Amino acid sequence: AIEITGSVSYLTLDTLDIKGTDVCTNEREVGLRVxxxxxxxxxxxxxxxxxxxxxxxxxxxxxxxxxxVQYVTVTDSVFDSNVQKGMYLEKLSDATFSNVAVTNNGDVxxxxxxxxxxxxxxxxxxxLKSGTYSNIIxxxxxxxxxxxxxxxxxxxxxxxxxxxxxxxxxxNPATIDNVQVNRGTFSGNEGGLxxxxxxxxxxxxxxxxxxxxYIFSNIQFGVDNEALxxxxxxxxxxxxxxxxxxxxxxxxxxxxxxxxxxFCPYLNGGY
Numbered sequence: 001a002i003e004i005t006g007s008v009s010y011l012t013l014d015t016l017d018i019k020g021t022d023v024c025t026n027e028r029e030v031g032l033r034v035x036x037x038x039x040x041x042x043x044x045x046x047x048x049x050x051x052x053x054x055x056x057x058x059x060x061x062x063x064x065x066x067x068x069v070q071y072v073t074v075t076d077s078v079f080d081s082n083v084q085k086g087m088y089l090e091k092l093s094d095a096t097f098s099n100v101a102v103t104n105n106g107d108v109x110x111x112x113x114x115x116x117x118x119x120x121x122x123x124x125x126x127x128l129k130s131g132t133y134s135n136i137i138x139x140x141x142x143x144x145x146x147x148x149x150x151x152x153x154x155x156x157x158x159x160x161x162x163x164x165x166x167x168x169x170x171x172n173p174a175t176i177d178n179v180q181v182n183r184g185t186f187s188g189n190e191g192g193l194x195x196x197x198x199x200x201x202x203x204x205x206x207x208x209x210x211x212x213x214y215i216f217s218n219i220q221f222g223v224d225n226e227a228l229x230x231x232x233x234x235x236x237x238x239x240x241x242x243x244x245x246x247x248x249x250x251x252x253x254x255x256x257x258x259x260x261x262x263f264c265p266y267l268n269g270g271y
Contacts, residue, residue: 001053004034012044020053020082029054034069034091036062042071049078056082056105061090061129063168068131070094078103079124083110084117086146087124091131098139102155106147106190119151123189126158130172133160141184143192148219152198153190155218156181159197159226160204174204181210192218192255196227203228211235212267215244215255222255223263233263241268 001018004011018031031050034040040059050056056079059069072095079086079102086105106121107113123146126136136158147153160174179195186192192215195208208231215222216239223244225231238244238254243266245256257263 001030002032004032004038004040007039009040010042011040013046013048015047017049017051018053018056019049019051030058031055032057034059034067036060037065037067039067040069043069043073045074045077047076049080050082050086051078051080053082055085055088057087057089059089059091061131063130064172065130067091068093072096074098074100076100080104081107083107083113085122085125087126088122089124089126090129091133092126092128092136093133094135096137096139097141099141100138101142102144102146103142104145106150106153108147108149108153119153121147121150121153121190122157123147123155124157125154126176128158128160128174128176129169130161131174133174133176135178136176137180137182138184139182141181141186143184143186144188147190150190153220154194154224155186155189155192157194158205158208159195160202161197162202162204176205177207179205179208181213183212185214186222187214187217189218191220191224192222194221194224194226195231196225198224198226200226201228202226205229208232213237215239218255220256222257223261224258225260226258228260231261233257233261234265235267236263237267237269238263
């Protein structure tokens with residue numbers, strides 16, 4: 001619907017309703033797209049909806065290039081029922097998402113999705129490539145019902161690529177510092193929140209904090225830390241007063257947390 005070319009600054013999307021056809025589009029039908037080699041700064045989205053698209057937003061990074069999307073605010077908006085992901089972001093810095101609903105994205109039953117995409121469906125996939133990134137903040141999010149049935153499906157994931165099938169990631173690595181999740185609800189997703197890449201043991205992201213959130217009734221896990229640094233996930237509600245399920249919390253019955261997550265203390269149902 002909206003394609004950014006060149007270098008664009010100061011774009012505001014105010015109370016737009018961007019609706020796709022929910023048909024066999026793979027990656028072609030996107031609400032807001034910033035493609036390889038193009039940059040966008042000072043983006044403000046308020047009160048808008050992105051529904052029935054392949055991706056609500058798609059920021060694609062050109063490996064080795066300086067292109068970026070920076071100084072972003074997304075407020076009081078909805079990303080719902082997009083076939084692959086509500087947001088897929090390969091470049092992003094200094095961004096704040098507040099009171100955004102990311103719901104029912106990632107449809108494994110869609111007959112047109114290529115098999116490669118099926119394991120990686122998500123509500124929000126911040127998959128940073130080839131650059132130095134920082135300061136991505138999520139406040140009062142509602143992330144529910146995303147990527148059900150996808151092998152690595154997740155409501156919200158943040159990672160910076162330094163390894164993988166493409167050797168250019170190792171020669172042009174990405175880093176991300178300061179990821180904050182404040183309050184909000186992450187429930188009913190295939191997985192709740194994941195930081196880092198499954199099976200890669202990367203050293204990023206760093207300085208991750210998840211605080212005062214409701215994280216419960218996710219199928220595979222509540223918080224999965226696939227990065228080496230410790231994630232701080234204290235004072236959250238995990239679906240049970242006993243706290244999350246982990247070997248260090250033998251009586252916990254709430255959502256599963258992985259190793260390298262500092263989850264204690266935890267809430268018993270409110271904050």
